[in-house]
Amino acid sequence: MTAAVMTDRPAAYAPAGNYKLSAAGLLRSEWTKLWSLRSTWIVLLCAVVFAAGLGALISGTVPSDMEELSGAGMAIDFSMSGVALSSIFIAVLGILVITGEYSTGSIRSTISAAPKRLGVLWAKAAVFGAVVAALFAVMVFATFFLSQALLEGTGMGGVSLSDDGVLRALLGYVAMIVYLALLAIALGAILRNSAGSIGFYIGVIMILPQLATLLPWEWVSDVTPYAPGDVPMTTTLVDTANGTLGLGESWLWMGIWLVVFYGLAAVLLKRRDV
Amino acid sequence: MNGLRTRRSLVDMIEIEHLTKRYGKKTAVDDLTFTVKPGVVTGFLGPNGAGKSTTMRAIVGLDAPTQGLARVNGKHYSEFRSPLTEVGALLEAKSVHAGRSAYKHLLALARTHGIPKTRVQEVIDLVGLHEVAGKRVGGFSLGMGQRLGIAVALLGDPAVLILDEPVNGLDPDGVKWIRLLLKGLAAEGRTVFLSSHLMSELAQTAEHLVVIGQGRLLADTTVEDFIAGDGKSRVRVVSPDAARLAEHLAGPGISIASPEKGVLEVSGTEAAVVGQAAAAHGLVLHELRTENGSLEDAFMQLTADAVEYRQTTEGANR
Ligand SMILES: Nc1ncnc2c1ncn2[C@@H]1O[C@H](COP(=O)(O)OP(=O)(O)OP(=O)(O)O)[C@@H](O)[C@H]1O
Ligand SMILES: [Mg+2]
Numbered sequence: 001m002t003a004a005v006m007t008d009r010p011a012a013y014a015p016a017g018n019y020k021l022s023a024a025g026l027l028r029s030e031w032t033k034l035w036s037l038r039s040t041w042i043v044l045l046c047a048v049v050f051a052a053g054l055g056a057l058i059s060g061t062v063p064s065d066m067e068e069l070s071g072a073g074m075a076i077d078f079s080m081s082g083v084a085l086s087s088i089f090i091a092v093l094g095i096l097v098i099t100g101e102y103s104t105g106s107i108r109s110t111i112s113a114a115p116k117r118l119g120v121l122w123a124k125a126a127v128f129g130a131v132v133a134a135l136f137a138v139m140v141f142a143t144f145f146l147s148q149a150l151l152e153g154t155g156m157g158g159v160s161l162s163d164d165g166v167l168r169a170l171l172g173y174v175a176m177i178v179y180l181a182l183l184a185i186a187l188g189a190i191l192r193n194s195a196g197s198i199g200f201y202i203g204v205i206m207i208l209p210q211l212a213t214l215l216p217w218e219w220v221s222d223v224t225p226y227a228p229g230d231v232p233m234t235t236t237l238v239d240t241a242n243g244t245l246g247l248g249e250s251w252l253w254m255g256i257w258l259v260v261f262y263g264l265a266a267v268l269l270k271r272r273d274v
Numbered sequence: 275m276n277g278l279r280t281r282r283s284l285v286d287m288i289e290i291e292h293l294t295k296r297y298g299k300k301t302a303v304d305d306l307t308f309t310v311k312p313g314v315v316t317g318f319l320g321p322n323g324a325g326k327s328t329t330m331r332a333i334v335g336l337d338a339p340t341q342g343l344a345r346v347n348g349k350h351y352s353e354f355r356s357p358l359t360e361v362g363a364l365l366e367a368k369s370v371h372a373g374r375s376a377y378k379h380l381l382a383l384a385r386t387h388g389i390p391k392t393r394v395q396e397v398i399d400l401v402g403l404h405e406v407a408g409k410r411v412g413g414f415s416l417g418m419g420q421r422l423g424i425a426v427a428l429l430g431d432p433a434v435l436i437l438d439e440p441v442n443g444l445d446p447d448g449v450k451w452i453r454l455l456l457k458g459l460a461a462e463g464r465t466v467f468l469s470s471h472l473m474s475e476l477a478q479t480a481e482h483l484v485v486i487g488q489g490r491l492l493a494d495t496t497v498e499d500f501i502a503g504d505g506k507s508r509v510r511v512v513s514p515d516a517a518r519l520a521e522h523l524a525g526p527g528i529s530i531a532s533p534e535k536g537v538l539e540v541s542g543t544e545a546a547v548v549g550q551a552a553a554a555h556g557l558v559l560h561e562l563r564t565e566n567g568s569l570e571d572a573f574m575q576l577t578a579d580a581v582e583y584r585q586t587t588e589g590a591n592r
Contacts, residue, residue: 020387106371115354
């Protein structure tokens with residue numbers, strides 16, 4: 001009887017076998033995930049509205065008789081004044097891209113489909129970084145032209161992309177926001193908790209370096225320019241001589257911090273239970 | 275014709291070897307060793323907190339074992355080039371972002387492997403979610419969430435299915451449906467491994483049983499043998515001379531337990547034999563009765579010492 005049952009047992013099932021986990025697949029999957037959440041649309045819309053709106057509002061209300069407000073550097077500071085606020089929205093969204101998976105449990109599905117795990121982190125960073133880069137490349141230049149139209153007739157009007165350092169500074173703004181977006185993803189991957197990551201980002205990365213300069217010790221103000229949230233500053237300046245870091249240093253430190261954050265995120269992702 | 279189908283030999287599809295998992299001081303799984311074979315439904319039985327979900331998470335590589343290993347078809351899960359077509363898993367809790375629709379959740383997973391949209395639609399229809407596939411999962415009922423989890427498990431048409439309490443939250447129709455589905459999948463030669471803490475549930479679906487309690491293996495047997503073996507009848511004797519009677523009954527193949535003073539539970543023999551032994555030695559009997567264990571009893575008996583959380587009704591009655 002038992003023997004009959006044994007031989008009746010069908011051969012083990014072999015799956016069709018033409019599907020395969022791939023890097024391109026992971027990218028497409030993260031793309032689908034990003035755009036299938038309503039929060040993505042809302043947060044990106046907020047980021048765009050604040051960046052363009054604030055820049056336009058501030059540029060549009062500059063009185064024409066204030067002579068100390070002049071020059072390309074000042075003009076770009078004015079037109080990009082909304083970008084700092086925008087970067088918070090982008091960072092929060094970047095954090096949620098990954099902590100949202102942990103809080104809802106969807107990370108279990110994600111990791112079951114990609115059990116080597118690291119590909120998920122790279123795919124998330126690549127997709128979100130690319131989306132932010134594309135969106136803000138458009139945003140930054142649109143805001144610049146809009147505010148130049150509004151600044152016509154003031155000391156900050158008449159700035160052109162071909163002026164010394166202008167194009168580089170505008171691209172610097174795009175780079176800064178992409179850098180912060182990538183930092184946010186890594187931070188989310190390290191802390192895995194939405195509230196904790198957002199708190200850490202705003203408290204430690206954004207505010208602490210500013211507060212630290214009030215401390216009486218000199219070495220503190222020597223190191224704050226190297227804080228992860230502060231290193232992109234120089235890239236956004238028309239005259240980089242005004243920066244606390246040199247232009248090359250600024251890029252170098254952005255790279256260093258990304259390596260540090262992603263290194264830690266990758267090690268933890270590999271080692272921790274999901 | 276079925277050359278592809280027989281490409282794989284009749285190996286043990288899931289192998290658990292000396293698996294131990296500790297969370298801090300808590301040992302969730304303790305030196306567990308067993309295998310799950312293709313072609314039959316294997317039930318994974320154990321009371322709450324026995325370590326079933328932990329074992330299943332270890333199989334799909336979500337939790338790293340403290341010691342030992344879990345392999346599927348000879349490989350660690352993370353070595354597969356197409357994990358979704360090798361193993362389909364339904365894990366305990368909802369593993370879906372509440373803000374995403376069922377369709378998009380399945381599509382996002384399908385895209386990692388290049389699985390086409392037609393297959394996504396197929397599994398949605400199969401589990402009966404076509405009407406709500408476009409709705410956000412956050413609004414799903416327990417049963418709908420469970421169906422989505424089953425759809426995820428089936429997405430890659432996998433050779434091995436691991437399902438953690440798949441009938442949880444399903445209505446009677448749904449329970450019947452999944453029973454037939456799982457038996458059908460096993461009959462195709464797939465490995466089907468499902469957990470439950472209800473013996474009655476598994477008895478109707480599974481052919482083979484792996485029973486654990488407090489993270490340790492208690493039984494690895496067919497459902498038939500499990501019922502016949504541990505659920506077998508035993509003889510209950512009440513006698514003032516219980517201790518002396520026990521001495522006379524003792525022998526190979528006979529086990530004697532004494533749940534309380536003056537009471538014996540004897541298995542491996544029959545009531546007539548016990549009665550004769552008592553008469554032969556002039557011992558008084560107050561009660562002599564054959565008890566037949568039910569499946570549930572067999573499970574209870576097996577796990578009696580291994581229950582993690584035992585409730586008490588005393589407080590409620592006060
Ligand atoms: N991530 C974790 N951290 C700490 N302890 C855990 C973790 N996961 C499980 N445990 C503990 O390990 C033990 C086994 O849990 P597990 O979820 O595997 O049991 P189970 O057999 O699936 O139970 P149930 O029938 O209730 O689903 C439990 O005591 C549980 O508290
Ligand atoms: Mg469980």
